[in-house]
Amino acid sequence: MELEKYSFGIGDRFGYQGKAQLEAVKKANSYGIEIIPVWNKSFREHSIIHTCPADTRKEADQAVKELNWSQPYYVDADHINLSNVDDFIENSDFFTLDVADYIDKTSEKQKTDAFLDRNRKYLGELLIPGIESPFRITLEELEKIARKFLFAIQEAKKIYDYISEKKGKENFIPEISIDEVDLPQTPVELFFILSAISMFGIPVQTIAPKFTGRFNKGVDYAGNIDQFAKEFEEDLLVIDFAIKEFGLPANLKLSVHSGSDKFSIYPVMGKLIRKYDKGIHIKTAGTTWLEELIGLALAGGEALAMVKLIYSKGFERFEELCAPYSAVIDIDRAKLPVSSEVNKWSSEKLADSIRHIPDHPEYNPHVRQLLHISYKIAAEFGNRYLNMLDKYSEIISEEVKENIYGRHIRRLFSGV
Ligand SMILES: [Zn+2]
DSSP: OOOOSEEEEEOOTTSOOHHHHHHHHHHHHHTTOOEEEEEEEEHHHHHHHTOOHHHHHHHHHHHHHHTTOOSOOEEEEEEEOTTTGGGGTTTOSEEEEEOGGGTTOOOOHHHHHHHHHHHGGGSEEEOOTTOSSOEEEOHHHHHHHIIIIIHHHHHHHHHHHHHHHHHOGGGOEEEEEOOSSSSOOOHHHHHHHHHHHHHTTOOOSEEEOOOSSBOOTTSOOBSOHHHHHHHHHHHHHHHHHHHHHHTOOTTOEEEESSOTTOGGGHHHHHHHHHHTTOOEEEEOGGGHHHHHHHHHHHHOHHHHHHHHHHHHHHHHTHHHHHGGGGGGOOOOGGGSOOHHHHTTOOHHHHHHHHSOOTTOTTOOHHHHHHHHHTHHHHHHHTHHHHHHHHHTHHHHHHHHHIIIIIIIIHHHTTTO
16 A cells, blocks of 8 residues: 555544535645545544544444545554554554654664664765755764664554454555654654665555644644754655665654644744655644534534533543643633633634634633643533534534634635
């Protein structure tokens, strides 16, 4: 299996918005932007919502059937490792091998020596075609990179081999993710990580590094955009060079995690992938469920009351809900209105507070983020919540489509 040039990670918490998301992708395709959908959901997400990988497969297959989608599509076992991959084998054909937990662990001396031998030729000045000034690589730095990443990549190979054995290596797309760590990887680190990936023989098709800046859940990118642009551009060139140097798959491309809502870097990434004629994979699934809340708010009556109830419970359980996301949210508690105030809001006011239109006067990123992590509460409502998704599916679908197509795809492929 070979992943196409442009792909979008879609999917949603409760598995109800597959069709609406595919419609957004279809709309892009009708304008000549060929995007391939990849339904992704992590083990973590399945555990909290109490869904299983078969549900994601069903959502994808059903949307594809209903919309007569004739191009490829995939189901991504997102952020998996050896301890939880089993559940995903049957229903996934895209595997994101998450090795962040294995960074900084010591690898065998023999492997380290092999890695150093392979890369000795890059010591001194390393010139990457397209990057103006050469990088200076010292033995000390190379050893440091080995200490940091080699064990993790070896672990990725173990997971890769395990999946290959079960599924056959032609039957899935491997991604390696190292994004859930504290520090971003530099382009030089990325280059040698790719060298290690090649050394262990993993035919990786997408790689998700941690980029500079903050990728908080549900809100825009926070960081230095010029610095991001420089790093992203260098990463593209590093990958290009690594494909040739290390014989990695020609379609290898960057995967951007927590890609939803990062509006200010979309035009930057779009411009750079077009400049170098490169592909990209962007995972946008996480916050799609907020469009359900917007749709429900707009529907009024019991649906509006449900959204207000989720907010008030989220407000009460603030600490508990924030804890697992502390590194990826930025909520100012002082900017959260109290529940009794939100309860007085109209449909429009609540929808406008949540909807991610950065310059809208009612938009409140704190309300949006709190509601985002309150998906656990919606899950606790079970059928009471899910039945509303059925009942108000039309108004919700419109929000989902506009979010993926209007706010995400159009920003990346400007001028569409
Ligand atoms: Zn990730």
